[in-house]
Amino acid sequence: MEPSAEAEFTRFVTERGASLLRIGYALTGSRAAAEDLVQTALAKTALKWRRLDRRGVDAYVRQVMYHEHVSWWRRLRNRRETTVPELPETALPDGTDATALRLVLTEALRRLPPRQRAVIVLRYLEDLSEHQVAERLGCSTGTVASQASRALTKLRTAMEGVA
Amino acid sequence: MSRDNDREFEIVLRETLEGFDGTQPPVELASRALGQSRRIRRARRLATGAALLAAVAACVVPYKLMQEMKAPQQRPAATSQATSLPGPALSPGTGPQLDRFQIEDGAWEIGGWRAAGWSSDDPAQNSIVYLPAEKSYLRVPYMGARRSPAGSEIAVYGSGARPGELSGFLDPATSQVRWMSSTALMDATWSPDGKRLLVSSLRGPTGTFSIVDPVTLESRQFKVTVPCARLCRFFWHPNGRDVVVTATTPSREPLGIDVFPTDQGPEPKAKTRLPVKAYVEDGTAWSPDGKYVVxxxxxxxxxxVYEVATGSPVAAVPGQKALTTYWIDNATYLTFSRNDDGHGRYTAHRVDGTPTGLSKVLPAEFAWLSPVPLEKAG
Known part of the structure; x- marks a missing residue:
């Protein structure tokens, strides 16, 4: 990459890094995994930097992040899917109900299979429609709907244990 | 759960997701990403080099073995009858290994369109092209490959891992590629007559496109001054002579579809603006009579679906990836979608969006590929 392009890329990462990391964090549930995911997506973006329209770079990085995340899930599924049908009891810290709910929900989100978590993040953090989520993840709207439904059921179940 | 509870749940869920925050990215994130991209590039080059070495070895080793077998026979020996063993044709210009395969009755077809192949856009994966003369599909070791609608020549583009081998034209009969020195054929589309390729340059706030002559490999560049939508992608007008692009305001609101001539110098003015205020994104989006565009x-x-003359929307297009449309006739088009099991299929719809009943799942070889482009059969 030419020095001027590197400077431009670094500026982009400085401006958008925190936002991308938040999505990565919501997707993976772990700061370290989020950094790995964002870094990998940025590395792949850097490879195509010369050809990318600058107005669409942010969307492109997020697209790569979702694909990377779901690809990881597919590889995992081929070996052995590790879903947790019943959430274990979680000890709640003292504090307000809302804080407790968020903590439980955070834990429940972490336990979702990656694809279900991706659907939830796209729907409720990025505010995309089912159709747009399907486009991003390369699956049918029916799959998005069923994945969202399963995920929401798990999250609600986790919350009912607190409320 | 009541509606109030649903709302409350959604609010908490959104707050929770927003709460995955408070973490600033490491300061060295950009440099680490750049380092990783360099490693990926190096690995790709090594993989390409290894594949090349393997291919050379596959050619050279049998040749050497045959030479060794032949050598004793060439020595003068009273008991030996000298016989000449033809060696394999080996030249510095040996082309890539091309692998042919067949499906069904030669090609997958629906409504007069057949699966044209697929561009992997991945240096680690082959692209696929259909060869009508052989009634078979061809795997080619490039990121992209599209055969000319008029013949067998295939426009290919690679990763650029090997110097000078970024874009070119592959002759499947000889496996030879005529490489171009400059223009990248990444987003190239063949003209309907198969005599030229249109290449969009995705840089800049205004559009630039090139027309490539596959015979001379000459590339002519054109620059237009109208802001264009998103990636400034140009497509062939159905007449096969002009090119179109969605013109937008600087804030990217669509103004209409501009039609540019390709025979009036390097900075052509739009000859007309079609009143369709939408983002056209595929050269096959036009009905054969030009009345409608998706x-x-x-x-x-x-x-x-829009009526081109008035710009009026006619009906929504059903299905995902629905911009991948192919018109069977002036009133029916095919759209790409996926089954719940993920397998791709094409389904025919009338202009008003109602299905005609014609629908077909792609064959196993293409089932998981993202929209498989079609070409006119016959």
Missing amino acids: ANSEPDGKPM
Whole structure:
């Protein structure tokens, strides 16, 4: 990459890094995994930097992040899917109900299979429609709907244990 | 759960997701990403080099073995009858290994269209092209490959891992590639007559496109001054002579579809602006009579059929990836979608969006590929 392009890329990462990391964090549930995911997506973006329209770079990085995340899930599924049908009891810290709910929900989100978590993040953090989520993840709207439904059921179940 | 509870749940869920925050990215994130991209590039080059070495070895080793077998026979020996063993044709210009395969009765077809192949856009994966003369598909070791609608020549593009081998034209009969020195054929589309290629340059706030002559490999560049939508992608007008692009305001609101001539110098003026205020994104989006065009009504989706003369939306286009449309006749088009099991299929719809009943799942070889482009059969 030419020095001027590197400077431009670094500026982009400085401006958008925190936002991308938040999505990565919501997707993976772990700061370290989020950094790995964002870094990998940025590395792949850097490879195509010369050809990318600058107005669409942010969307492109997020697209790569979702694909990377779901690809990881597919590889995992081929070996052995590790879903947790019943959430274990979680000890709640003292504090307000809302804080407790968020903590439980955070834990429940972490336990979702990656694809279900991706659907939830796209729907409720990025505010995309089912159709747009399907486009991003390369699956049918029916799959998005069923994945969202399963995920929401798990999250609600986790919350009912607190409320 | 009541509606109030649903609302409360959604609010907490959104707050929770927003709460995955408070973490600033490491300061060295950009440099680490750049380092990783360099490693990926090096690995790709090594993989390409290894594949090349393997291919050379596959050619040279049998040749050497045959030479060794032949050598004793060439020595003068009273008991030996000298016989000449033909060696394999080996030249510095030996082309890539091309692998042919067949499906069904030669090609997958629906409504007069057949699966044309697929561009992997991945240096680690082969692309696929259909060869009508052989009634077989061909795997080619490049990121992209599209055969000319008029013949067998295939426009290919690679990763650029090997110097000078970025874009070119592959002759499947000889496996030879005529490499171009400059223009990248990444987003190239063949003209309907197969005599030229249109290449969009995705840089800059205004559009630039090139027309490539596959015979001379000459590339002519054109620059237009109208701001264009998103990636400034140009497509062939159905007449095969002009090119079109969605013109937008600087804030990317669509103004209409501009039609540019390709025979009036390097900075052509739009000869007309069609009143369709939507984002046209595919050269096959036009009905054969030019009456309708399929375009996105919003920057990221909601495709509609529009009447070209008036710009009026006629009906929504059903299915995902619906901009991948192919018109069977003036009143029926095919759209790509996926089954719940993920397998791709094409389904025919009338202009008003109702299905005609014609629908077909792609064959196993293409089932998981993202929209498989079609070409006119016959």
